[in-house]
Amino acid sequence: xxxxxxxxxxxxxxxxxxxxxxxxxxxxxxxxxxxxxxxxxxxxxxxxxxxxxxxxxxxxxxxxxxxxxxxxxxxxxxxxxxxxxxxxxxxxxxxxxxxxxxxxxxxxxxxxxxxxxxxxxxxxxxxxxxxxxxxxxxxxxxxxxxxxxxxxxxxxxxxxxxxxxxxxxxxxxxxxxxxxxxxxxxxxxxxxxxxxxxxxxxxxxxxxxxxxxxxxxxxxxxxxxxxxxxxxxxxxxxxxxxxxxxxxxxxxxxxxxxxxxxxxxxxxxxxxxxxxxxxxxxxxxxxxxxxxxxxxxxxxxxxxxxxxxxxxxxxxxxxxxxxxxxxxxxxxxxxxxxxxxxxxxxxxxxxxxxxxxxxxxxxxxxxxxxxxxxxxxxxxxxxxxxxxxxxxxxxxxxxxxxxxxxxxxxxxxxxxxxxxxxxxxxxxxxxxxxxx
Ligand code: GDP
Ligand code: GDP
Numbered sequence: 001x002x003x004x005x006x007x008x009x010x011x012x013x014x015x016x017x018x019x020x021x022x023x024x025x026x027x028x029x030x031x032x033x034x035x036x037x038x039x040x041x042x043x044x045x046x047x048x049x050x051x052x053x054x055x056x057x058x059x060x061x062x063x064x065x066x067x068x069x070x071x072x073x074x075x076x077x078x079x080x081x082x083x084x085x086x087x088x089x090x091x092x093x094x095x096x097x098x099x100x101x102x103x104x105x106x107x108x109x110x111x112x113x114x115x116x117x118x119x120x121x122x123x124x125x126x127x128x129x130x131x132x133x134x135x136x137x138x139x140x141x142x143x144x145x146x147x148x149x150x151x152x153x154x155x156x157x158x159x160x161x162x163x164x165x166x167x168x169x170x171x172x173x174x175x176x177x178x179x180x181x182x183x184x185x186x187x188x189x190x191x192x193x194x195x196x197x198x199x200x201x202x203x204x205x206x207x208x209x210x211x212x213x214x215x216x217x218x219x220x221x222x223x224x225x226x227x228x229x230x231x232x233x234x235x236x237x238x239x240x241x242x243x244x245x246x247x248x249x250x251x252x253x254x255x256x257x258x259x260x261x262x263x264x265x266x267x268x269x270x271x272x273x274x275x276x277x278x279x280x281x282x283x284x285x286x287x288x289x290x291x292x293x294x295x296x297x298x299x300x301x302x303x304x305x306x307x308x309x310x311x312x313x314x315x316x317x318x319x320x321x322x323x324x325x326x327x328x329x330x331x332x333x334x335x336x337x338x339x340x341x342x343x344x345x346x347x348x349x350x351x352x353x354x355x356x357x358x359x360x361x362x363x364x365x366x367x368x369x370x371x372x373x374x375x376x377x378x379x380x381x382x383x384x385x386x387x388x389x390x391x392x393x394x395x396x397x398x399x400x401x402x403x404x405x406x407x408x409x410x411x412x413x414x415x416x417x418x419x420x421x422x423x424x425x426x427x428x429x430x431x432x433x434x435x436x
Contacts, residue, residue, distance in 0.1 A: 008088050009090065092143070115158070116141050174224065260290065260347055290324050291324070294328055322424055397432050
């Protein structure tokens, strides 16, 4: 997740001036995100190659004309809950006010870095006056002029030093991890052998001989892949008793470690209860998913066989409408050559990042075309959306009613994202956050 920096402070202290300063005026013009709120109050900023999300909490207009103190408390609570780092802006020209002190008191209790920024220090004269602010009892004050770009560099140097690093959860890895899962006898080990090339697997001394999970690396078109727990799959394929024991748990363990899951079905049997369990787990685990209908060679086919099977899959796995379906025969090799290409496509979407501005263009259009239903008589307002991760693509949407978003509206938003961006083969993860 990209870290979030929130700017809080009374009206008129210079929050939006500081915001624009940090975003860069020119960029602010070019990157303008037609807001879900009218005001632009957030931006993705990159400093020293490190991206973070900057939020001007002053841009969150409260629904009612609350009193100043109330508004400030809400802003601060938002920052305390959602931000990784907080910039409290104070105004050197107006001095310390009771509202400032109230916020300082709140922020004292938060276990996150807080920077106290005294703005409008345009020259040395204000520098001296700024000393008064030490009465709030902090170790370090940053005196800046947002308007004249004074002290901003020093402030941001220190900010970047304590800002949490975006862990990025192994996104750099270019290896695609594939799990092959399914009921006993659907043809998993036959398929694994097909994918790896029979010779090579036979030459692998550990495969099939150990009870430990053995992952097999292989190259296809010079790209690296890992097949997860090939030993387990092959072992279970070998003896009758083990075949029966292949449990959903085995599938779960493999799915946990995968990027893309091949959910193997048998054309002979159609969709069964156990297939649903396994596929449901792959979905909930948030993995890229591909249906592989094996033993296609066994069917007496006519023109409608494939269409009928597709229908059955779509009906049985309503939550996986985005998963591609392949019809293969592991035994004859029919269409098995297409599997890795499909894995590549899914992996690409599973790892995909869209820009914050693209995302919000689509998001605000979706919200405008179809408003969220009221939540207990309250209007649901959205502020902005940001992609916070990949594998699967994950989004945070800021709203005044995070608990009040109906499941069907969440699905509507997901579908809008899919319509605009594709995201074939991958689940999406939406999180609603915020304050009113
Ligand atoms: P916000 O309500 O906290 O977002 O404050 P604004 O950014 O809108 O600024 C309020 C006023 O203070 C504007 O007239 C700005 O031009 C002015 N201002 C902001 N930063 C500075 C500064 O560093 N020096 C001076 N002298 N004025 C500033
Ligand atoms: P696993 O238990 O899922 O690993 O299944 P196996 O790979 O051991 O296959 C179970 C049985 O189905 C074996 O007898 C395979 O030869 C057979 N089988 C696997 N794939 C196919 C296929 O595409 N077509 C046909 N006709 N039989 C297959």
